[in-house]
Amino acid sequence: MNTSRKIRVLIAKPGLDGHDRGAKVVARALRDAGFEVIYTGIRQTPEAIAEAALQEDVDVVGLSILSGAHMALVPKIMRLLRERGMGDVLVLVGGIIPDEDVPKLRAIGVRGVFGPGTLTSDIVAFIRRELGLEDGLDGDHAEEGEGS
Amino acid sequence: MYDREKAQEVRKEKQRWQETTVRKALERFPERYESFMTISGLPVERVYTPDNVVEMDYMRDLGLPGEFPFTRGPYPTMYRGRLWTMRMFAGFGTAEETNRRFKYLLSEGETGLSIAFDMPTLYGYDTDAPEAEGEFGKCGVAVSSLRDMEILLDGIPLDRVTTSMTINSPAAVIWAMYIVTAEKRGIPRRKLGGTIQNDILKEYIAQKEYIFPPDPSMRLVVDTIEFATQEMPLWHPISISGYHIREAGSTAVQELAFTLADGFTYVEAALDRGLDVDAFAPRLSFFFNVHNDFFEEIAKFRAARRIWARAMRDKYGAKKPRSWLLRFHAQTAGCTLTAQQPENNIVRVAIQALAAVLGGAQSLHTNSMDEALALPSEKAVRIALRTQQIIAHETEVTNTIDPLGGSFYVEELTNRLEEAAEEYFRRIEALGGMIAAIERGYPQQEIAEAAFRYQMEVDAKRRIIVGVNEYVQDEPIEIPLLEMDPQGYERQVARLNEVRRTRDNREVLRTLRAVREAARNGKNLMYPILDAVAAYATLGEIMGVLREEFGEWEEPVWF
Structure with a gap:
């Protein structure tokens, strides 16, 4: 990765769910942490999200879903990202994700799953470590599915 | 004093x-x-x-219960006469599954129904619409046509229970389905009691389940208020809601101020239609969040009653005391539930529910402990309902009205909340009213700002959330989660296709044309929508006509 430019993050809300409190808080916290953040707004289709990720040339895609539709929407987004040559982008999912779905999301390439109660600082640390920007701080980031 | x-x-x-x-x-x-x-x-x-x-x-600021300005309570005897309605919000999967849950809740002592609809229904899509992919039955029950509503309400005594329906953009259509279902069973509409949420302004502000732009949305709301005033004397055609504003991250002050400002906006719109304030004001109802700050929440409810009463009497000129009353449903704050150590949520909910009761709520939903993880299981719902029953029957807090009235702290907080709300009213007024403020993103940005501040306080441990940023435990979570019918989706789509095949499609086309006609000529939409629903036009078809006529709203994106 080109370390001379800011890390670019797309925060997206797929599906019909309009609960955007978490997406906005995370977007702002990542911006305050020095990332370049693009927020799609609500009710985005998987196609629109993959296309935005490509056009904005992002390093990270954060998907916020609280409606329970993640098992229908996330696999589709992962496939569309791969089709656009963006298979190596770091994908995170946040929202209400039952424990049993976490391994399924990991299996299709989602690297981090953050549930309710996650501290924004943990998400920042996670992204930095996954992108190899610095050592993983205290190494005590949110475990998937339960926050920290 | x-x-x-x-x-x-x-x-x-x-x-x-x-x-x-x-x-x-x-x-x-x-x-x-x-x-x-x-x-x-x-x-x-x-x-x-x-x-x-x-x-x-x-006497000016507090008065006596059941009398102006109603700070101490909307009724003269409050819980000494009748307890609050224990109304548990429920809905998931197919109409059959939710119907079973309703019957279970009624058999366990619940006293009113509250229907949660799934995302496609909330957005006016049929279950099989492409936009609805993956969303069927997840956050509520799917209702795509009158047939689903008939199954949902099967065996429920609609002349005896009151029903609250959390539905906004498509409220007119879903309400029409409820009315037609009852009438087909021989229960006249004037005997039906209940509430449709139907509060579109808070959708733009907070929950974001809007479809149409503000003007046609407001017209639909006024159509329903007018219809209720003329035909449904026992129904509340709107529940002006702060709940979602708070869940989106607002402060108590913002919840209070934006909710009441929304209320004033509906009153003004109904007056503009030429309705008599004393004909519709008694049918307006409210819905508030009840969060963790015990005394602040109680003060919020007291301040809300006082502000509303003064505005209705002095600003809008309502003559009947019933028009001055702010009556509200409360729900414990979903956003305070933690996924970590979920049993702790039982305690949070109990304390919040106590604040709602001490604040004088007319009905109450208590959240289930597992709701930060998934849809609530039957056991979790039962504990939540039992929490209300314990407060009602074991604590004796119901014996006297507004027991915290006169507390120096609670009175001071009530005053401060009122002043802070009035400051917001002035700012909204200066922006040209609530609709103009919404179009500029003003309440949305105020709320996002508060949500961010709160999260930063949690991150910095200025606020301790037990089990989240302190007293953390690494234990697997052991609570039973709800299992849904895996064939539900197929069953629902099959039923929808059967409805489309067996109905009189010429009648459907005729009634949909009448809906379009009314959308254009400004006549009250409730009447053609009732006809279309009765002909088994689907939710998606009726809303589709309105989408074509009214267009769709897109909010400016910022964070």
Whole structure:
């Protein structure tokens, strides 16, 4: 990765769910942490999200879903990202994700799953470590599915 | 409320106490924080005394229960006469599954129904619409046509229970389905009691389940208010909601201010239609959140009643005392539930529910402990309902009205909340009213700002959330989660296709044309929508016509 430019993050809300409190808080916290953040707004289709990720040339895609539709929407987004040559982008999912779905999301390439109660600082640390920007701080980031 | 001279004496004594007794104590034991504040950020003093409330006039500011300005309660006997309605919000999967849950809740002592609809229904899509992919039955029950509503309400005594329906953009259509279902069973519409949420302004502000732009949305709301005024004397055609505003991250002050400002906007729209304020005002109802800051929440409910009563009487000229009353449903704050150590949520919900009762709620939903993880299981719902029953029957808090009235702190907080709300009213007014403010993203940005501030306080441990940023435990979570019918989706789509095949499609086309006609000529849409629903036109078809006529709203994106 080109370390001379800011890390670019797309925060997206797929599906019909309009609960955007978490997406906005995370977007702002990542911006305050020095990332370049693009927020799609609500009710985005998987196609629109993959296309935005490509056009904005992002390093990270954060998907916020609280409606329970993640098992229908996330696999589709992962496939569309791969089709656009963006298979190596770091994908995170946040929202209400039952424990049993976490391994399924990991299996299709989602690297981090953050549930309710996650501290924004943990998400920042996670992204930095996954992108190899610095050592993983205290190494005590949110475990998937339960926050920290 | 106190003799000025005596209050002055107290003030002097308090100053002496700060300089001597308190100072000495602080030298040995500093306080935990430099300053204290409510969850909303209002400053909190060390102790409250009569001098804090000396400007109050008892009869002007508090009065007696059931009398203006209703600060102490909307009814003269409150829970001594009748307990609040225990109304548990429920809905998931197919109409059959939710119908079973309703019957279970009624058999366990629930006294009113509250229907949760799934995302496609909330957005006016049929279950099989492409936009609905993956969303069927997840956050509520799917209702795509009258047939689903008939199954959903099967065996429920609609002439005896009241039903609250959490539905906004498509409220007119879903309400029409409820009415037609009852009428087909021989229950006339004037006998039906219940509420449709139908509060579109808070959708733009907070929950974001809007479809149409503000103007046609407001027209639909006024159509339903007008229809209720003429035909449904027992129904509340709108539940003006702060709940979602709070869940989106607002403070208590913002919840109070934006909700009441929305209320004023509906009143003004109905007056513009030419409706008589005393004909519709008694049918307006409210819905508030009940969050963790115990005293602030109680003060919020008291302030809401006082502000509303004064505005309805003095600004909008309502003559009937019933028009001045703010009556509200409360729900414990979903956003305070933690996924970590979920059993702790039972305790949070109990404390919040107690605040709702001490604040004088007319009906109450208590959240289930597992809702930060998934849809609530039957056991979790039962515990939540039992929490209300324990408060109602074991704590004796229901014996007297507004027991915290006269508390120096609660009265001071009530006053501060009222003042802060009025400051917001002035700012909204200066922006050209609530709709103009929404179009500029003003309440949305205020809320996002508060949500971010709150999260930063949690991140920095200025606020401790038990089990989240302190007292953390690494244990697997052991609570039973709800299993849904895996064939539900197929069953629902098959039923929908059967409805489309067996109905009189010419009648459907005719009634949909009438809906389009009314959308264009401004006649009340409820009547053609009732006809279309009765002909088994689907939700998606009726909303599709309105989408074509009214267009769709897109909010500006920012964070």
